Amino acid sequence: MNAYDEGSDARHGPDAPAEPPPPADPRSGVAALPLRYQVVVAVALAVVAIGVCVHLGMMFLHVAPPNTVTKEHGRAVDDWVYPEFEQNWKLFAPNPLQQNISIQVRAQVRTTDGMTLTTGWYDLSAEDGRAIDGNLLPSHTQQNELRRAWDFFVATHDGENRPVGLRGSLSESYLRRIAVLRLDRDDAVRATTGGGGAVERVQVRSRTSNVPPPEWSREKVSTTPSYRELPWWKVPRDEAAGGVR
Structure with missing residues (x-):
C-alpha cells in the first residue's frame, strides 16, 4: 500500500466528516x-x-x-x-331552412315644424348582408342580432301578432329598439325630412321568399315573396332620443 492509498483510507475512514447533503430544489x-x-x-x-x-x-x-x-x-x-x-342543431338538420327571410322597417317622423312624414321601407337584413359580404371576420351583431330578434318575436307571438306569455312584450321592445337604432344609424330622419325631427312610431315587416331549387332539380317552388306586417309601435321618448337631430 502506498502513501496515496493510506491517505485515501484516512479520509474515508469512520472518523472522516460526513459530506453535506445537496441543496433542496427551491419551491415554485x-x-x-x-x-x-x-x-x-x-x-x-x-x-x-x-x-x-x-x-x-x-x-x-x-x-x-x-x-x-x-x-x-x-x-x-x-x-x-x-x-x-x-x-341548436340547424347545421346538421335533415331538413334545413329553405327560405330567405329579410326584416324591413319604416318610421313615422315628426318634423321640427310639427308635420308627420313616413319613411320608405329600409331592408335591415340586406344592410347586414352587405356588411358581411367580403368580411373575413364579421361581428356577432352583424350576423345574428337582427335574425335572433325576429326569431325571438315569432316564438313569443301567435299568427295575429299577439304576445304569448310574459316574454312577448320583451321581444317587442327588443325588436323596436334595434329598428330605431338602425334608422338613426342610416340617418332616416334627415333623409325623410331634409332636416331635423324625431321618430314617433315604427313598423316592422318580414319578407319571406323560397330559395330556388338547383338547376338539376325538377322541383317547382314559387319564388313570390310573402309579407308579415306588424302593427305600428309607438317609440318611447327615451328611445326616440336616439333619432333626434
Whole structure:
C-alpha cells in the first residue's frame, strides 16, 4: 500500500466528516406561496371547477332529450342557457331552412315644424348582408342580432301578432329598439325630412321568399315573396332620443 492509498483510507475512514447533503430544489408555482395564499388559490380553483361542472351539466340537460330533471327544473335550465349559451342543431338538420327571410322597417317622423312624414321601407337584413359580404371576420351583431330578434318575436307571438306569455312584450321592445337604432344609424330622419325631427312610431315587416331549387332539380317552388306586417309601435321618448337631430 502506498502513501496515496493510506491517505485515501484516512479520509474515508469512520472518523472522516460526513459530506453535506445537496441543496433542496427551491419551491415554485403555488407551492412557493405563503400558506394563506395557497388556501386562497385552492378555494378559487374549487369555485371555478364547480362553475364549470354546473355549466356543463346545464348544457347537457339543455340538449338532452326530455327527462325527469328537465321536467322538474326546465325553467332553471332555460334561464341559465338563454340567450348567451343557446344551442341548436340547424347545421346538421335533415331538413334545413329553405327560405330567405329579410326584416324591413319604416318610421313615422315628426318634423321640427310639427308635420308627420313616413319613411320608405329600409331592408335591415340586406344592410347586414352587405356588411358581411367580403368580411373575413364579421361581428356577432352583424350576423345574428337582427335574425335572433325576429326569431325571438315569432316564438313569443301567435299568427295575429299577439304576445304569448310574459316574454312577448320583451321581444317587442327588443325588436323596436334595434329598428330605431338602425334608422338613426342610416340617418332616416334627415333623409325623410331634409332636416331635423324625431321618430314617433315604427313598423316592422318580414319578407319571406323560397330559395330556388338547383338547376338539376325538377322541383317547382314559387319564388313570390310573402309579407308579415306588424302593427305600428309607438317609440318611447327615451328611445326616440336616439333619432333626434
